[in-house]
Amino acid sequence: MSSPQIPEKQWAQVIEKTGGPLEYKQIPVQKPGPDEVLVNVKYTGVCHTDLHALNGDWPLPTKLPLVGGHEGAGVVVARGQLVSEVNVGDHVGIKWINGTCLSCDFCMQSDEPLCAKAQLSGYTVDGSFQQYAIAKAAHVARLDKNVPLDGVSPVLCAGITVYKGIKESGARPGQTVAIVGAGGGLGSLAQQYCKAMGIRTIAIDAGDDKKKMCEELGSYAFVDFSKSKNVVKDVQAATEDGLGPHAVILLAVSEKPFQQAAEYVRPRGTVICIGLPAGASLKAPVFESVIRMITIKGSYVGNRRDTAEALDFYAKGLIKAPFKVVGLSELPKVFEMMEKGQIAGRYVLDTSK
Ligand code: 8ID
Ligand code: ZN
DSSP states (O other): OBOTTOOSEEEEEEESSTTOOEEEEEEEOOOOOTTEEEEEEEEEEOOHHHHHHHHTOSSSOOOSSEEOOSOEEEEEEEEOTTOOSSOTTOEEEEOSEEEOOSOSHHHHTTOGGGOTTOEEBTTTBOOSSBSEEEEETTTSEEEOTTSOHHHHGGGGTHHHHHHHHHHHHTOOTTOEEEEETTTSHHHHHHHHHHHHTTOEEEEEEOSHHHHHHHHHHTOSEEEETTTOSOHHHHHHHTSTTSSOOSEEEEOOSSSHHHHHHHHHSOTTOEEEEOOOOTTOOOOOOHHHHHHTTOEEEEOOSOOHHHHHHHHHHHHTTOOOOOEEEEEGGGHHHHHHHHHTTOOSSEEEEETTO
16 A cells, blocks of 8 residues: 655665765665555654764664664655554654564563664664655554644654653652753753653753753753852752752763762652763762662663653643754754754754755
């Protein structure tokens, strides 16, 4: 089953070798395999993970040549012969987890991000920085047709990931969570999910633009790490009783805040590590971590259920984070700004430009 207007060639941003440069060029449109769908990507968010992939920051090689991108929102234009649950014309999202085996121990308990055979969009398989992208039908995110495809695209990685991280933190309504890297793509959405859940947030990032944005997104305090003489003291002082936040969500792309969080989190508090700065290590003092009963955890994207839940918050109008739309051809400029920490919120690419 396929729709007739699928072109043979399409525009894409291609990484030929790790480190770049990016090449904006025409490449063939692929055909979906039996359990796959072909998606006409309309909008795709730019995640810092895409920049890590270009730079080869992580101890996991990408496919090459590579089309990056994993926040792709679009319309199904063709499907393989084994696909019955997704129809041509459906609105879907291409997320980081492109496909998994669905039968290993982890997939069986809905921990599919931990599947050893997981295929990663824009990393081990081509992603959404192209006009037509392929995904496993079992894993595409289902989007309501009333939901705008530009605004929803950042939810497909940033939204799902922070939603999962907040759940993993165990924070409850009325409690306080520190969002580290609050001015970035994940951070802006994290503040909105917390607000929707009745959780109070302290934002940590740098600069007046990000401060203003974080206050608008619902944080009651902002700690500027570039100006603060003592981030640990300032974060603790920002909590009502001075004992520190109940949880910390680490989204920054630098190592230092990963070392500081265990110091300012509240006794019995939880530190959730999500950001993935290159070559970084986690370090916390044993004595204080033990006698203060600190929990330190990693959190990695989300499963299909987390995806549906995170999207439902968006569809109900509870999540509004700022994003700017530019053409797919402008991806190199977006990466340049991201590298310098100049982006407040998210950039979304329009694949028709
Ligand atoms: O599943 C996962 N674990 C997952 C999913 C998606 C993304 C992990 N990530 C990772 C990305 O690979 C990246 O390493 O999360 C990180 C954040 O992604 P992003 O939100 O897309 O990045 P961004 O928009 O560039 O925002 C990063 C923010 O961190 C701030 C920057 O100013 C920026 O606003 N920041 C930095 I760099 N150092 C900081 C510090 N010391 C800091 N904020 C506070 N304190
Ligand atoms: Zn991402």
